Amino acid sequence: MKFFEYLKYLLIGLAFGFVLIKSEVVSWFRIQEMFRFDSIHMYGIIGLAVVVGIISVQIIKRKNIKDNKGNPITIPPKDASQWKRYIIGGSIFGLGWALLGACPGPMFALLGSGITVMVVPILSAIAGTYAYGLLRDSLPH
Amino acid sequence: MDILYQPMPWYVAGPIIGLTVPVLLILGGKMFGVSANLRHACAACNFGNVEFFNYDWKKAGYWNLTFLIGSVIGGFLGGYVFVNPDPIDLAASTISDLQALGITDFSGFVPNDLISWEALGTPAGLTVLILGGFMVGFGARYAGGCTSGHAISGLSDLQLASLTAVIGFFIGGLLMTYLIYPLIL
Numbered sequence: 001m002k003f004f005e006y007l008k009y010l011l012i013g014l015a016f017g018f019v020l021i022k023s024e025v026v027s028w029f030r031i032q033e034m035f036r037f038d039s040i041h042m043y044g045i046i047g048l049a050v051v052v053g054i055i056s057v058q059i060i061k062r063k064n065i066k067d068n069k070g071n072p073i074t075i076p077p078k079d080a081s082q083w084k085r086y087i088i089g090g091s092i093f094g095l096g097w098a099l100l101g102a103c104p105g106p107m108f109a110l111l112g113s114g115i116t117v118m119v120v121p122i123l124s125a126i127a128g129t130y131a132y133g134l135l136r137d138s139l140p141h
Numbered sequence: 142m143d144i145l146y147q148p149m150p151w152y153v154a155g156p157i158i159g160l161t162v163p164v165l166l167i168l169g170g171k172m173f174g175v176s177a178n179l180r181h182a183c184a185a186c187n188f189g190n191v192e193f194f195n196y197d198w199k200k201a202g203y204w205n206l207t208f209l210i211g212s213v214i215g216g217f218l219g220g221y222v223f224v225n226p227d228p229i230d231l232a233a234s235t236i237s238d239l240q241a242l243g244i245t246d247f248s249g250f251v252p253n254d255l256i257s258w259e260a261l262g263t264p265a266g267l268t269v270l271i272l273g274g275f276m277v278g279f280g281a282r283y284a285g286g287c288t289s290g291h292a293i294s295g296l297s298d299l300q301l302a303s304l305t306a307v308i309g310f311f312i313g314g315l316l317m318t319y320l321i322y323p324l325i326l
Contacts, residue, residue: 006207008168013211016161020212021219021250022147023154028251029231032239035311035318038232041151046292048155053297056163067170075172078285078295078302086302089283090291090309096276097310098317099269099325101251103277103288104175105212112213113220115251117258121274128278129179133193139283 017109026110028101035098085141096128145223148230161289162297171204174290176281178202178209220250242326265325284309 023045024030034042059065060073067073080086097103100121102110107125111118132139165171181202184194228247236247246253253260260266281287284306286295292310295303 005169006204009204009207010211010214012161012164012168013208014215014218015211016158016208017212017215018219019149019154019157019215021216022149022225023151023158024148024229024250025154025158026216026220026250027229028256029229029235029239029247031314032318033232033235035314036232036235036238038235044151045155045158046288048152049159049293050296052156052159053162053293054299056160057166057297057299060163060166065167067166068168069170071170073166073170075166075298077298078300080301080305082302083305086284086305087309087312089280089285090306091280091313091316092276093280093284093287093306094310094313094315095317095321096273096278096280096313097288098314098322100273100277101256101269102273104179104281105287105289107274107277108175108209108212109216109220110250112216112218113224113250114217115220115249115256117256117261117270120261120270121277124271124274125278125281126179126182128275128280129176129282130183130191130194131275132279132282133180133183133191134189136193 016105017112020106020109021113026102026106026113031098031101082141085139088140146225148225158293159297162294165208169204172290173294174205174286175209175212176278176287176290178205179278180282181206242323244326268325280313 020026025042025045030042033039057075065073102121104125107118107122111122162173165173180194181198184196184198187194231247244252244254255266255269257266261270284291286303286306288310291303291306296307
């Protein structure tokens with residue numbers, strides 16, 4: 001059933017957005033606090049998320065767990081030799097993250113919370129993505 | 142019911158966010174990453190037929206766009222219906238640093254001084270909303286992922302590329318916080 005297939009993603013996204021809001025990850029203030037190293041809050045969240053993620057991915061790989069359709073779960077490796085794109089692109093992302101105080105997930109959760117002006121950075125982020133698509137071949141990777 | 146209004150402690154939120162990775166992998170064979178949706182949005186329009194956006198975005202992205210709509214609804218429930226009435230319990234040093242920079246509103250998730258329709262008419266607010274959003278979108282695609290795709294998913298799979306990207310996130314974030322933000326405010 002297509003409907004239940006999508007309902008599943010809707011509910012996982014709903015839980016994700018709810019937790020982003022309730023844990024205040026969406027807050028511009030929490031991002032400022034993180035980059036000022038004033039609190040464990042954001043580091044604790046990202047750190048524990050990564051610990052749980054690492055353990056889960058290791059279990060999936062070692063037990064050869066299949067996905068819901070019975071296909072083997074594969075995670076495509078990223079090419080670490082393209083370090084320029086990760087450092088330069090990552091730094092540009094970091095500049096935007098600290099300036100706006102929100103990364104893509106929180107931008108949408110904040111919109112849902114009633115901060116309608118988030119439409120502006122969302123459209124701007126789509127424009128930024130489009131600009132990357134246009135300039136991709138002339139950028140160092 | 143009261144618990145729905147309370148902020149969630151970091152040691153509860155972190156593991157739940159981490160579980161998004163195996164839940165999406167096992168229930169759908171999907172890799173968690175939010176910023177791919179921005180690319181799908183470009184692919185859905187693709188003015189000028191840019192090669193980077195020439196792919197079947199419906200096949201690649203319907204699931205993720207549905208996830209994103211879910212996050213908006215989650216934001217509505219957590220931040221509007223069951224909104225916590227109290228201001229965020231920030232570190233005192235952060236509050237005094239930000240007050241020194243001229244931030245006056247600490248009541249919600251974001252300062253009205255910078256992030257509101259009124260602020261969009263000020264040079265600082267315009268910079269934050271337009272340039273901030275643009276760099277998030279540009280940088281995420283340049284780096285091949287954002288906080289979810291690299292810092293959560295990529296690090297969960299112990300990918301060196303993602304660690305490099307996260308180092309980049311912090312280079313940019315620290316430059317902005319300590320050097321550039323004081324010039325904007």
